[in-house]
Amino acid sequence: MEEAYNNLVYVTSIIIAICLGVFGYGFYLFRELRKIKSEVSREG
Amino acid sequence: MKYLKYIFIFIVLPIQIYLAIWYTPVVKGLGESTRVFYYHVPVAWLAVLSFLISAIYSAQFLRKRDFKADLKAEANARLGLLFSVLATVSGSLWAKITWGDLWNWDPRETSILILLIIYLAYFTLRSSVEDEDRKATLSAVYSLAAFATVPLLIFVIPRVYESLHPDPILNERGKVEMSSTIRWIFLFSMITFTWLFVYLKKYQEELMLLKNRKRNLILEKLKK
Numbered sequence: 001m002e003e004a005y006n007n008l009v010y011v012t013s014i015i016i017a018i019c020l021g022v023f024g025y026g027f028y029l030f031r032e033l034r035k036i037k038s039e040v041s042r043e044g
Numbered sequence: 045m046k047y048l049k050y051i052f053i054f055i056v057l058p059i060q061i062y063l064a065i066w067y068t069p070v071v072k073g074l075g076e077s078t079r080v081f082y083y084h085v086p087v088a089w090l091a092v093l094s095f096l097i098s099a100i101y102s103a104q105f106l107r108k109r110d111f112k113a114d115l116k117a118e119a120n121a122r123l124g125l126l127f128s129v130l131a132t133v134s135g136s137l138w139a140k141i142t143w144g145d146l147w148n149w150d151p152r153e154t155s156i157l158i159l160l161i162i163y164l165a166y167f168t169l170r171s172s173v174e175d176e177d178r179k180a181t182l183s184a185v186y187s188l189a190a191f192a193t194v195p196l197l198i199f200v201i202p203r204v205y206e207s208l209h210p211d212p213i214l215n216e217r218g219k220v221e222m223s224s225t226i227r228w229i230f231l232f233s234m235i236t237f238t239w240l241f242v243y244l245k246k247y248q249e250e251l252m253l254l255k256n257r258k259r260n261l262i263l264e265k266l267k268k
Contacts, residue, residue, distance in 0.1 A: 013137060014133075019083075026247070032251055040261065
């Protein structure tokens with residue numbers, strides 16, 4: 001029972017880690033892109 | 045194109061999550077960890093794809109001396125590094141469930157670790173050379189040499205040495221041996237992640253090009 005619980009915790013952690021990594025990075029890119037677009041239009 | 049983004053976010057992504065988390069049958073021996081298969085393998089595939097695209101842009105730079113290609117090569121190498129880290133971390137946690145240890149020096153684990161080190165050196169190289177032309181040339185040559193190791197590390201070595209990993213998706217007999225439900229969910233997950241990669245690639249490349257443009261604008265102002 002305890003092993004099954006531990007495995008479930010690991011499975012959930014892996015999927016959350018991948019999703020956080022991919023979507024978190026995507027969100028970071030999106031935010032940076034918006035920021036730099038406004039900076040470039042101001043500079044140029 | 046705009047509608048495709050919404051189709052992806054509100055239809056494709058929820059379907060992938062539903063299929064991979066709830067609908068999937070559980071494989072004997074893997075138990076609940078079967079679900080990890082639909083996330084771990086696609087990120088490993090995207091790592092290889094990113095490094096391949098980075099090598100193509102590097103070759104393009106060497107042929108045409110186009111600095112945009114150099115920046116795009118760096119952008120894709122960044123994504124490749126992200127996906128390699130995710131594949132290594134998720135693989136390590138999965139190994140804890142199925143093999144009992146976080147790290148087992150399995151040929152595939154070792155290969156991806158070497159690949160990570162090779163591409164970390166690529167970024168060290170980029171940050172250590174100041175002259176733009178020299179940096180781009182050296183990085184492009186290094187990127188091509190680095191990619192030459194990818195088929196060897198990812199496809200050859202794990203097939204030559206004894207491995208704890210199961211048979212590759214396409215095994216030595218040239219067959220895909222998995223139940224049809226799992227095969228379809230796996231295929232759907234691969235498409236979903238590749239689709240997501242297209243957006244990440246677009247944003248990452250655009251960001252690198254804009255950062256470079258901003259830098260050039262500042263330099264021009266300083267010269268005046």
